[in-house]
Amino acid sequence: MQATTPVTKQVVYDDGIVRAFSIATILWAVVGLLVGVIVATQLSFWQANLNLQWTSFGRLRQLHTNAAIFAFVGNMMFAGIYYSTQRLLKTRLASDALSKIHFWGWQLIIVAAAVTYPLGITQSKEYAELIWPIDLAVVLVWVVFAVNFFWTLGKRNERNLYVAIWFYIATIVTIAVLYIVNNLQIPTSWTHSYSIFTGVQDALVQWWYGHNAVAFFLTTPILGIMYYFLPKAAGRPVYSYRLSIVHFWSLIFIYIWAGPHHLLYTALPDWAQTMGMIFSVMLWAPSWGGMLNGLLTLRGAWDKLRTDPVIKFFIVAVTFYGMSTFEGPLLSIKSVSALGHYTDWIIGHVHGGALGWNGFMAFGMLYWMVPRLWKTKLWSVKLAEAHFWIATLGIMLYIVAMWISGVSQGLFWRALDADAFLKYPDFIEGLLASRYMYHMRLLGGLAYLVGAVLMVVNLWVTIRRGRAHDVSVEVQGFAKDGPGFWRLIGGAPVVYSLVLVLLSLLLFATGALGSAVAVAGFIVVVIAAGLSIGLKRSGQGWHDLVEGHSVAFSVLVLLAILVGGLVEIVPVVIAKKDMTAKVAMADSVWAESGEYVFVQMPYSPLELEGRDIYVSEGCYVCHSQMIRPFRHETLRYGEYSRAEEFIYDTPFQWGSKRTGPDLHRVGGKYANLWHYLHMMDPRNTSPGSNMPNYPHLKDRIVDTAGTAKKMEVLRTLGAPYTDEEIAASVETALSQGRLIADDLAEMDIVVAPDSELTALIAYLQRLGRGPQPTGPDTGGTVAARGED
Amino acid sequence: MFKWFFQGNEYLAWPLVGLVIFVIAFLAVLFYVFVVLRNDAEVARMASLPLDDAADEPDASLAEEGVQE
Numbered sequence: 047m048q049a050t051t052p053v054t055k056q057v058v059y060d061d062g063i064v065r066a067f068s069i070a071t072i073l074w075a076v077v078g079l080l081v082g083v084i085v086a087t088q089l090s091f092w093q094a095n096l097n098l099q100w101t102s103f104g105r106l107r108q109l110h111t112n113a114a115i116f117a118f119v120g121n122m123m124f125a126g127i128y129y130s131t132q133r134l135l136k137t138r139l140a141s142d143a144l145s146k147i148h149f150w151g152w153q154l155i156i157v158a159a160a161v162t163y164p165l166g167i168t169q170s171k172e173y174a175e176l177i178w179p180i181d182l183a184v185v186l187v188w189v190v191f192a193v194n195f196f197w198t199l200g201k202r203n204e205r206n207l208y209v210a211i212w213f214y215i216a217t218i219v220t221i222a223v224l225y226i227v228n229n230l231q232i233p234t235s236w237t238h239s240y241s242i243f244t245g246v247q248d249a250l251v252q253w254w255y256g257h258n259a260v261a262f263f264l265t266t267p268i269l270g271i272m273y274y275f276l277p278k279a280a281g282r283p284v285y286s287y288r289l290s291i292v293h294f295w296s297l298i299f300i301y302i303w304a305g306p307h308h309l310l311y312t313a314l315p316d317w318a319q320t321m322g323m324i325f326s327v328m329l330w331a332p333s334w335g336g337m338l339n340g341l342l343t344l345r346g347a348w349d350k351l352r353t354d355p356v357i358k359f360f361i362v363a364v365t366f367y368g369m370s371t372f373e374g375p376l377l378s379i380k381s382v383s384a385l386g387h388y389t390d391w392i393i394g395h396v397h398g399g400a401l402g403w404n405g406f407m408a409f410g411m412l413y414w415m416v417p418r419l420w421k422t423k424l425w426s427v428k429l430a431e432a433h434f435w436i437a438t439l440g441i442m443l444y445i446v447a448m449w450i451s452g453v454s455q456g457l458f459w460r461a462l463d464a465d466a467f468l469k470y471p472d473f474i475e476g477l478l479a480s481r482y483m484y485h486m487r488l489l490g491g492l493a494y495l496v497g498a499v500l501m502v503v504n505l506w507v508t509i510r511r512g513r514a515h516d517v518s519v520e521v522q523g524f525a526k527d528g529p530g531f532w533r534l535i536g537g538a539p540v541v542y543s544l545v546l547v548l549l550s551l552l553l554f555a556t557g558a559l560g561s562a563v564a565v566a567g568f569i570v571v572v573i574a575a576g577l578s579i580g581l582k583r584s585g586q587g588w589h590d591l592v593e594g595h596s597v598a599f600s601v602l603v604l605l606a607i608l609v610g611g612l613v614e615i616v617p618v619v620i621a622k623k624d625m626t627a628k629v630a631m632a633d634s635v636w637a638e639s640g641e642y643v644f645v646q647m648p649y650s651p652l653e654l655e656g657r658d659i660y661v662s663e664g665c666y667v668c669h670s671q672m673i674r675p676f677r678h679e680t681l682r683y684g685e686y687s688r689a690e691e692f693i694y695d696t697p698f699q700w701g702s703k704r705t706g707p708d709l710h711r712v713g714g715k716y717a718n719l720w721h722y723l724h725m726m727d728p729r730n731t732s733p734g735s736n737m738p739n740y741p742h743l744k745d746r747i748v749d750t751a752g753t754a755k756k757m758e759v760l761r762t763l764g765a766p767y768t769d770e771e772i773a774a775s776v777e778t779a780l781s782q783g784r785l786i787a788d789d790l791a792e793m794d795i796v797v798a799p800d801s802e803l804t805a806l807i808a809y810l811q812r813l814g815r816g817p818q819p820t821g822p823d824t825g826g827t828v829a830a831r832g833e834d
Numbered sequence: 835m836f837k838w839f840f841q842g843n844e845y846l847a848w849p850l851v852g853l854v855i856f857v858i859a860f861l862a863v864l865f866y867v868f869v870v871l872r873n874d875a876e877v878a879r880m881a882s883l884p885l886d887d888a889a890d891e892p893d894a895s896l897a898e899e900g901v902q903e
Contacts, residue, residue, distance in 0.1 A: 101882070133887050208883040277884045288867045288882035294864040299856055321849050548853040568858060580859035606859065647898065 053523040059132045061516045063145040065419050067125035068412060070153060072502055074121055075408065078113035078159075079495045085110050089705070090481070092736040100164040102738040104664025108175045109163040114400055115173060115263065122408040123267040124152070124191070127214050129415060130274040131198060134208045134380030134406035136521040142199030144190050155180060166235050166662035171252050173259050174228055178239045181229045188225070192218045199596040203523035207596065209290040213270030215600050216298045220262040220607045227611075232762065233818045235753045238658070244763060245692030246313055249700055251617050254611060261301040264399065268407050269297075269336060272364065276343050276409050279356045285342035289335055296332040298603065300325050302610030307378035310387065311674040312700060313689040318614055319380070324376030325610075333371030339366040355430035359410030362438060366402025370395065385460070388670055388704040390480065391452025401441045401494055404481040409433065409501060416505050421514030431503040437497035443490030451483035452619060455704075460678040468681050473707040478734045494693040506560050540598060543605050545571050550609075604772035609641035647817045648765035649809070651753045651775040652782040656809025658756075659743065659802050660699065668737070670701035671710040671813065684711035684814060691814075694765045704705045706737060719787045721807045722797065743803040748783075750776045750800070782808055782820040 087094040088103045095101045132139060139145050158180050162168065168175040176184065195218060199211070207215075213386050228251055232237040244252050249754040284290055304315060306322025341364055342594030344350070350357045373395050377386050386392060417424050424430060458476040461469040472478065549571065552564040649657060660666075673679050675686040687710050692698060716724075723730040726744070753775040761767045771778070786807055790797050797804055812818055871877055 130884070136886075204883065206880050206883070208880060210884070274884045277881075278887075281885070283878070283881040283885060287877050288871060291867050291871075292863055296860060303852070310878055317849065517887075546855060550855055568854060590853040609852050609855050617848050672896055 050747050054519050055523045056518060057136060057138055057203070057521050058516050058518045060139045060142060060145060061129070061141065061419055062514070063130045063142075063149060063415050064125050064355075064415070064666065065514060066149050067121050068419065070149070071118060071121040071125055071408060071412065071462065072505060073219060074113060074117035074156065074406075075498050076502060078110065078118045079491070079498055081106060081110040081113055082667040083488070083491045083495050086484070086491045088738075089736055090484045090488050092738060095738050097739060099166070099740075099742045102663065102719055104667050104738070105164050105166055105168075106155060108168055108664055109160060111173060112163070112175065113156070115259070116159070119264055119268075119400075119404045120152065120156075120739070122404075122411065123217075123263070123271070123413070124148070124276070126271040126411055127195070127267060130210055130271065131195065131214065134204065134211055134274065135202035136204045136519070136523070137198060137202045139194060140201055144194040144197075145183050148187060148191045148194060151170050151183065151190065154185050155187065158183070162237075166664075168662060168666070169231070169239060169241070170661040170666055170699070171228065171241070172253070172256055172667075172702060174225075174255060177237050178229070178233050179229055179236060181225075181231075185222075185226060187221055189641075192222065196596060196600075203521045207599065208273070209268035209284075209287065209294060210274040212294050212599070212603075212640050213266045213273065216294070216598065216603050217262050217267045217270070219600055219603050220258065220298070220302070223604075223607065223611070224255045224262065227615075228252060231733075232759045234759050238752070238756070240309060240696045240759050240763060242696075242763060244696040245698055246315075247615075247618055247687045248696055248698040249309055249312065249692075250306065250314060250318065251615060252698070253308040254302075254615065257305040257308060258302055260399070261304070262298075264404055265301075266298065267406060269293075271407060271411060272336075272340055272360070272467075275414060276340055276360050276364070279354065279360060279410070279414055280347045280350065282343065282345075282347060285339050285345060289339045293339060295323070295485045295606070297329075297336065299606045299610070300328050300608045304329060304378065304495075306614065307383065308702065310378070310380050310383040311676070312672050313616065313687050313692065315689075318618060321614065322377050323380055323383075327375045329371065330375045330480035334368060336547060337364055337368035337371065340367070344523060346754075355427060355434055356410050356414045358434050359406045359413065362434075363406035363410060364404050366398055366406065366441075370399035370403055373398065384674070384676065385456040386452060387674075388482070388702070389452035389455040389459075390448045391456065392703065393771070394448025394452060397448065398441070398445045401437075401444065405437070405494070409437070409498075412501070415511065416508055418517075419515065420509050422508060422512030424504065425507040425511060426504050428816065429500055433497040433500040433504070435499070437494050440490045440493030440495075440497060443493065444487050445490075447483040447486035447490060451480040451487075454483075454751070459682070460676070462678060466469060466677065468678060471682065474732050474734050477705065477736065482774075497556075499793045507671075540601060542605065543602060545603065556635065646693055648692055648767060649812060650778060650782055650817065650820050651750065651757065651771075651821070652748075652779040652808045653812045654756060654760075654778065654809075655748045655750065655753060655802075656805035656807070656812075657699075657804045659748075660809055661697065663740065665709075666699045666701040668701075668703060668705035670704050670708045672700040673708055673710050679708070684715075686819070694760065694763075695759070696763060706735075709810065709813055713813040713815040714810045718786050718807055718811070719793050719795070721810055721823050722790055722795060722803070725803060725806065740803075743806060744797060745802055746802045747798065747800050748779070748802050748805045750779050753767060753779060776818050779805075782818070785819060786811075 073159045084094065084101075084108050085103055088106070095103060095106075099105075128139060128145070146473075155176075159176055162177060162180070163175065169177055169178055195214065199207070229240045232242060233239040240250075241248050273284055273290060304322055308322075310319050310323065312319075328770045341361065344357070345354035347357075351361060376382055377392070377395060400478045413424060413430055440478040455476050457480065458470055463469045521809065546568065549567045552567070648654075671687070672681045673685070673687045680686055720731055724732070725740045727739050753770050757765070757767045757772045757775055761772070780800055783801075783804045786804050787797050787799040808818070
């Protein structure tokens with residue numbers, strides 16, 4: 047039994063760490079927004095990259111997204127969590143040292159990202175671009191955060207865990223699982239690695255991570271912050287605590303399944319796409335339940351909206367949460383996705399969430415928290431009001447521009463004439479039509495940045511006029527005589543959850559009879575659980591174990607999020623083995639009969655290096671490599687993309703946005719000369735293009751010293767390289783490079799056969815085709831085998 | 835139909851299992867919220883936890899002169 051004996055204690059909160067994270071939030075907000083404005087400028091005026099390789103759009107876009115997510119929202123999240131957790135648990139953070147390690151470790155990771163991305167050092171998975179040594183640092187810092195948080199839970203002076211704490215627990219547990227699984231990789235050097243997943247599996251795991259980074263990094267912690275700070279600002283409790291509980295469990299259970307909606311109409315198995323769509327639509331209910339709970343918290347206090355900028359920011363933030371969580375499921379419906387995917391509509395959707403929901407929650411929280419942390423009043427309410435209106439205007443300009451541009455692009459790409467052929471075959475026409483919307487987006491982003499600068503001034507003066515202050519409170523603690531380890535393990539929630547998991551495995555592992563037994567078992571267990579709760583109502587039951595014990599609670603959260611992840615990823619991994627076997631079988635059939643059967647061969651050494659340059663330059667942020675099975679796409683780009691074509695692709699390069707055209711079947715479409723001219727200045731071949739120039743690729747020599755190592759690692763992942771091919775990798779690369787260089791020389795263009803440009807052209811010419819000649823007699827180590 | 839659905843795609847049972855687990859978990863949460871948590875006073879106490887902090891008010895004593903309302 048958990049006896050409670052009142053004990054009076056004096057607790058001094060560690061507000062120093064909250065102040066540190068708050069200042070970091072303010073700093074990184076400006077940096078992230080500034081880089082956003084720079085890349086928006088580049089989309090309007092390509093010259094804004096100053097013709098420098100380090101400031102090209104492909105490299106800076108990663109810096110912008112990571113700065114916004116992990117630096118701005120990340121620091122804001124930590125500030126809010128540390129502030130509210132101490133007060134909700136009525137205790138100081140468990141370890142000052144761990145808090146400091148957490149803070150400085152996180153800032154170092156951000157700096158490392160800011161250095162590596164402009165240098166083109168990336169692993170190209172969206173929102174997970176950090177290279178493996180930095181990934182390890184992220185995991186270590188996250189573990190430090192988790193230990194500090196759960197240790198604090200263990201020494202709390204409040205019996206119950208408020209719902210905000212639930213959201214924080216879900217964030218910590220889920221992000222750990224997501225980050226580790228998505229970054230399972232084999233290094234080939236200190237700055238390069240290959241994901242252990244390839245092709246379709248890599249895409250599914252990445253978007254399982256990518257979508258849930260939105261869910262568990264940009265949503266659940268912010269919802270926790272909303273459930274704490276909104277009642278504080280409104281001066282009244284949350285509208286419905288019961289609704290918040292339903293909101294929490296249904297949200298975390300459903301969210302984890304929704305990742306495949308990023309891959310609708312791709313080569314992902316259809317059942318996975320449909321499941322992602324269904325669960326995304328189901329998300330409407332909990333998301334709107336949470337939004338309404340937030341808005342209704344202001345019942346009877348709406349008058350504060352007139353005078354309090356904090357309430358203004360919070361209410362607009364919650365409204366944007368509602369808008370984004372309406373638009374997200376809408377875009378997840380397959381027919382809507384067919385129109386909106388790859389277009390600027392998605393960019394508008396993302397920014398509605400980031401600028402409106404995350405940004406405004408951050409600003410409201412800072413305006414509320416900073417005066418209290420420095421024991422003073424906000425310097426200027428008027429300036430905060432100005433910030434609010436300028437930023438609101440900025441968001442509206444931004445997302446309206448992207449909606450118009452995105453829907454126009456979708457309609458433009460699919461427009462067919464009376465004979466069912468493309469009405470607008472030239473892709474660049476659509477880009478040119480979006481120019482004015484890009485300018486409007488730039489204005490909106492600029493306004494949002496100006497608002498943030500006003501906040502910096504306001505908070506800076508506020509801080510200067512105040513004095514750092516750690517709150518000290520007297521609390522009524524309780525002596526914990528909590529459940530022992532075995533009591534906890536044998537507790538009803540854990541036992542029933544484990545039984546349900548075992549029954550699930552039984553349903554999967556056995557035939558029809560076993561499935562029927564499993565379903566019957568489900569019913570029996572649910573009834574037993576209900577009876578158990580009813581019988582234990584007077585004593586210690588589920589309530590105490592779930593809300594009173596953080597370990598039991600965390601186990602339940604882990605089970606909830608693992609279910610959705612496992613049932614999506616495991617079948618696709620199993621399917622990959624089938625696919626690999628079929629491709630190998632097709633290969634042997636071809637070898638024996640001499641007839642052409644589809645054969646998927648890995649990249650040649652030079653193509654492999656060219657692919658790494660494609661990754662390094664961030665080409666995937668503007669070009670997809672996934673042709674969807676629509677007439678308008680196959681007319682424009684060629685045959686639709688098939689899953690087996692990607693079995694050796696790691697990391698996958700399907701992309702998520704088409705500022706430029708799809709490249710999956712660009713191989714053989716243009717001559718080497720076209721590619722040369724295009725990379726030197728895209729306007730040579732595509733007048734009006736906003737793509738950067740890449741002249742530096744011509745001057746840089748491709749580093750083939752690590753090629754053999756890369757091939758060895760890929761072989762362990764399934765690519766059928768032979769020992770001879772690996773041993774001859776350098777010679778083969780040079781031989782293939784000479785073919786391209788000689789071809790260009792006929793047009794009086796001098797390019798070194800071992801230049802990065804040659805490697806990139808080799809890769810582009812391979813896309814969507816079989817192996818290409820690697821020597822004059824096509825007798826290179828990876829020989830051409832009949833196709834194309 | 836059940837047999838036909840899984841023919842050649844036995845791993846498709848996984849999503850189905852997941853869906854069943856989700857439905858059960860969702861029903862369990864509803865049961866927990868509307869049956870187990872019947873004590874309104876306790877629920878109100880938990881909902882008011884963020885408002886327990888009287889010490890969380892800003893102090894104007896250091897900056898009263900500079901405040902621009």
